[in-house]
Amino acid sequence: MSVMRPLPPLPRRPVPDARPARTGSRQSKPDARPMRFVYGAGAVAAMSVMAVSLVQPDFAATADQTGATDPTADPNAVEQAPPTTVQHVTQYIQLKPGQTAPPGATVIAANAPTPRVVVTHNAPSGPAAQPGPRQPTPKPATRQSGAARP
Amino acid sequence: MSELASGEIVTHSTPSMGGTLSVFITTEPDRAAAAQSDARRAAQRVETWVARLTRFNDASHLSCLNSAAEAGVPVRPTLAAALNWAKLAEQRSEGIVDSTLLDARLAAESGHPLAPPASHDRTWNVLTLGRASMVCRAPGVRLDLDGTAKGWIADRAADLLARWPGVAVDADGDISVRADPGVEWLIDVADPRQCAAADDPVPLTTLRLRGGIGWSASYGVATSGTSVHRWQLADGRSTHHLIDPRTGQPAETDIVQATVVAPTAREAEMIAKSAVILGSREALGFLARSAALAAIVLLDSGEIAALPGTEVWLA
Numbered sequence: 001m002s003v004m005r006p007l008p009p010l011p012r013r014p015v016p017d018a019r020p021a022r023t024g025s026r027q028s029k030p031d032a033r034p035m036r037f038v039y040g041a042g043a044v045a046a047m048s049v050m051a052v053s054l055v056q057p058d059f060a061a062t063a064d065q066t067g068a069t070d071p072t073a074d075p076n077a078v079e080q081a082p083p084t085t086v087q088h089v090t091q092y093i094q095l096k097p098g099q100t101a102p103p104g105a106t107v108i109a110a111n112a113p114t115p116r117v118v119v120t121h122n123a124p125s126g127p128a129a130q131p132g133p134r135q136p137t138p139k140p141a142t143r144q145s146g147a148a149r150p
Numbered sequence: 151m152s153e154l155a156s157g158e159i160v161t162h163s164t165p166s167m168g169g170t171l172s173v174f175i176t177t178e179p180d181r182a183a184a185a186q187s188d189a190r191r192a193a194q195r196v197e198t199w200v201a202r203l204t205r206f207n208d209a210s211h212l213s214c215l216n217s218a219a220e221a222g223v224p225v226r227p228t229l230a231a232a233l234n235w236a237k238l239a240e241q242r243s244e245g246i247v248d249s250t251l252l253d254a255r256l257a258a259e260s261g262h263p264l265a266p267p268a269s270h271d272r273t274w275n276v277l278t279l280g281r282a283s284m285v286c287r288a289p290g291v292r293l294d295l296d297g298t299a300k301g302w303i304a305d306r307a308a309d310l311l312a313r314w315p316g317v318a319v320d321a322d323g324d325i326s327v328r329a330d331p332g333v334e335w336l337i338d339v340a341d342p343r344q345c346a347a348a349d350d351p352v353p354l355t356t357l358r359l360r361g362g363i364g365w366s367a368s369y370g371v372a373t374s375g376t377s378v379h380r381w382q383l384a385d386g387r388s389t390h391h392l393i394d395p396r397t398g399q400p401a402e403t404d405i406v407q408a409t410v411v412a413p414t415a416r417e418a419e420m421i422a423k424s425a426v427i428l429g430s431r432e433a434l435g436f437l438a439r440s441a442a443l444a445a446i447v448l449l450d451s452g453e454i455a456a457l458p459g460t461e462v463w464l465a
Contacts (some may be wrong), residue, residue, distance in 0.1 A: 006229045011300050046460055075268070105320060138202065139337065139338055140318045140320045140325050140327075140337050140338075141320070141323075141334065141337065141338040141339070141340055141353065141408055142320075142325050142337055142338070142339055142340065142357075142372060142373040143323040143339075143340035143373050143378075144340070144342065144374060144375040144378040144379065144407060145167070145168070145169055145300060145322045145323045145324070145372055145378075145379070146324060147253065
């Protein structure tokens with residue numbers, strides 16, 4: 001014969017909290033880009049290489065060109081300097097009171113016209129100086145207008 | 151050079167402006183007839199403009215303006231455009247090219263130059279609203295376009311012929327030039343020391359004007375001087391037609407002739423005339439400040455001077 005016994009009370013249902021319970025240590029998520037530090041370091045290294053290549057001096061140009069430090073160079077070889085062209089530019093300065101011109105300088109009076117002219121050839125040429133095939137015929141001519149009066 | 155070498159030059163010349171108007175067009179041989187027709191039409195247009203702008207015809211628009219008594223006179227578009235350039239030339243020449251010196255010039259030509267003017271009011275201006283223009287001037291001011299109209303006409307005629315690869319409009323010595331790539335023009339500079347009637351005069355020099363590399367180039371070449379249009383006064387002195395606005399008299403100058411290459415013929419004419427009036431001492435500085443691309447100046451001493459860089463324009 002079975003005896004009816006009351007059931008034990010149900011365990012109390014925990015009241016759900018609106019906020020999740022804080023825990024002492026947050027669990028970290030897995031790193032989505034685990035190689036980012038490696039990539040960054042590589043980029044910095046590449047930038048450094050490019051910057052150095054841009055700013056480094058031209059060692060080849062500044063190296064001794066005579067070959068004196070090269071043990072394989074012929075010590076009897078005559079150095080061939082490249083031909084150089086020097087263009088003399090005449091410049092004019094205006095002397096201030098008390099100043100003297102350097103030796104050999106051409107002194108022009110202050111009231112003379114400004115020496116900015118070049119003298120061209122006069123009455124040039126003849127037919128030889130003008131290329132034949134390009135010669136328009138007849139040729140325009142600029143001249144003073146009007147007519148001479150008696 | 152290919153177009154010039156394989157093509158030909160069509161020329162049309164006619165008496166105009168007291169001298170000769172010549173139109174040169176470079177073209178292929180099969181289009182020579184069309185070029186000749188265009189040259190003739192351009193010359194006819196020039197005659198129309200000259201009839202409006204000359205002071206030698208009492209019926210011209212300029213003569214009507216000068217004879218009007220009112221201070222403000224309406225003017226037609228052609229005269230207004232020419233006067234606008236004359237005003238601009240006055241500014242760019244620093245006052246040396248002055249279109250109000252008609253009375254001084256007429257007096258000089260008569261052999262009795264006017265006394266130096268007192269502070270005579272010669273102000274004038276062109277007011278334009280749309281296509282309507284009006285000239286306002288001080289009392290007694292009469293205008294003369296003889297010095298500025300030829301270059302202006304040459305430029306305007308060359309604009310009419312812009313469809314041709316090479317164009318040169320010679321308005322009695324003031325030349326407007328257009329040159330497409332491959333086209334070049336050789337232009338003689340007359341030597342005033344030679345007799346004008348010589349059969350084959352040797353030029354002072356020859357200028358070479360080329361088309362641009364990939365673009366069409368425009369130039370103007372003009373010559374001004376005191377050796378051609380001159381005469382003797384009653385006292386035996388010799389004088390000329392270029393009036394110095396600072397004195398009201400024919401200019402005292404040591405420049406016999408000045409030839410200028412500039413972007414346009416009207417600018418070249420203005421610069422050349424200013425250089426002659428100023429004389430060599432002031433002209434060299436003025437030429438350097440101006441729009442001149444090249445300049446060749448013949449002095450009364452026989453020397454020939456040129457702006458730096460002129461040599462690249464010589465043939």
